[in-house]
Amino acid sequence: MTGASPSLFADLRLPVMAAPMTMASSLDLILACCRAGVIGGFQAGNAGAPESFGQWLATLDAAQADAHARGKRFAPFIINLLATASLDQGAQTARLDLCRASGARLLLTTAGDPAAIVEQAHSWGGRVFHDCTTIRHIERAVAAGVDGLMLVAAGSGGHSGALNPFAFVAQARRRFEGVIVLAGGIADGRGVAAALALGADMVCMGTRFIAAQESGAPDAYRDMLVASGTDEVVYTDAIAGLPANFMRRSIVDNGLDPDALPRPLNRFRGDLPPGVRAWRTVWSAGHSVGLIDDAPSVEDVVARLQAEFEAHHGGQGWRERLESALPERSVRRRRGRPDR
Numbered sequence: 001m002t003g004a005s006p007s008l009f010a011d012l013r014l015p016v017m018a019a020p021m022t023m024a025s026s027l028d029l030i031l032a033c034c035r036a037g038v039i040g041g042f043q044a045g046n047a048g049a050p051e052s053f054g055q056w057l058a059t060l061d062a063a064q065a066d067a068h069a070r071g072k073r074f075a076p077f078i079i080n081l082l083a084t085a086s087l088d089q090g091a092q093t094a095r096l097d098l099c100r101a102s103g104a105r106l107l108l109t110t111a112g113d114p115a116a117i118v119e120q121a122h123s124w125g126g127r128v129f130h131d132c133t134t135i136r137h138i139e140r141a142v143a144a145g146v147d148g149l150m151l152v153a154a155g156s157g158g159h160s161g162a163l164n165p166f167a168f169v170a171q172a173r174r175r176f177e178g179v180i181v182l183a184g185g186i187a188d189g190r191g192v193a194a195a196l197a198l199g200a201d202m203v204c205m206g207t208r209f210i211a212a213q214e215s216g217a218p219d220a221y222r223d224m225l226v227a228s229g230t231d232e233v234v235y236t237d238a239i240a241g242l243p244a245n246f247m248r249r250s251i252v253d254n255g256l257d258p259d260a261l262p263r264p265l266n267r268f269r270g271d272l273p274p275g276v277r278a279w280r281t282v283w284s285a286g287h288s289v290g291l292i293d294d295a296p297s298v299e300d301v302v303a304r305l306q307a308e309f310e311a312h313h314g315g316q317g318w319r320e321r322l323e324s325a326l327p328e329r330s331v332r333r334r335r336g337r338p339d340r
Contacts, residue, residue: 032212178326187208242268
């Protein structure tokens with residue numbers, strides 16, 4: 001490959017996205033994922049103030065340009081933005097302005113109504129995926145004009161849904177012709193192949209990449225991931241205010257009883273003792289934690305995934321399928337024509 005990639009997904013090695021995660025999604029992890037050929041995800045807030053967020057974007061853009069100049073791959077990255085109206089709108093506006101200035105190609109919205117972000121992103125040619133944990137979320141996202149759905153099924157790390165992926169993907173596909181990303185309990189190439197067989201176009205993995213050497217997770221977090229099993233994952237709204245999966249060992253280490261957790265104070269806020277914080281001190285993992293038995297580099301993770309995926313899928317046709325799943329509305333906008 002030389003020069004800029006001809007299409008959004010040209011540099012993907014396989015249909016995998018690394019989930020945007022608090023703490024774990026460091027700049028080093030994003031860069032390693034993009035260089036290894038999977039989509040690197042991160043929460044905009046991980047960078048801190050909007051000025052720092054702008055520096056992250058500049059670093060990623062420079063790394064992509066350098067990789068392409070040297071004939072190397074550099075998969076796209078996706079930026080996670082909250083869509084809730086309760087946000088600091090000044091910071092949100094500043095981040096969106098920076099996304100516009102850099103021509104950010106992929107955004108992932110979480111919570112709330114993504115319509116306003118969709119409208120802005122489409123104006124500069126960006127595409128927007130939206131987190132969905134229920135069928136109602138799918139319907140609202142489709143009505144808002146999103147380009148992709150992130151189906152957060154049962155077994156996902158972090159904020160998780162409770163729906164079975166078989167039923168979830170099938171019902172999403174009935175309602176939507178765009179890109180469908182499936183998250184929940186996937187950590188190997190066999191799982192990627194299975195997700196595509198269900199009707200998804202791509203998978204999102206979080207737990208597998210938390211354990212990677214380049215992640216921002218402390219070593220104790222990685223060690224706990226390797227030591228824990230699926231039956232030690234606790235699904236509760238007590239820690240973060242919304243249903244999410246956390247490791248039982250981490251709950252105990254924070255002085256809490258996993259079987260007698262306090263009710264949350266409100267949405268997005270648990271009733272936790274001083275110094276105890278969701279994600280930062282109480283660590284999350286999905287059901288795929290039972291598949292994590294080491295902490296390799298991102299390159300090693302992706303190489304394994306590719307070998308497993310090709311063994312169970314053949315590795316053919318997925319890129320064309322992914323490209324064809326992009327809604328036509330985004331193509332028309334990029335060419336300067338109206339949606340309707």
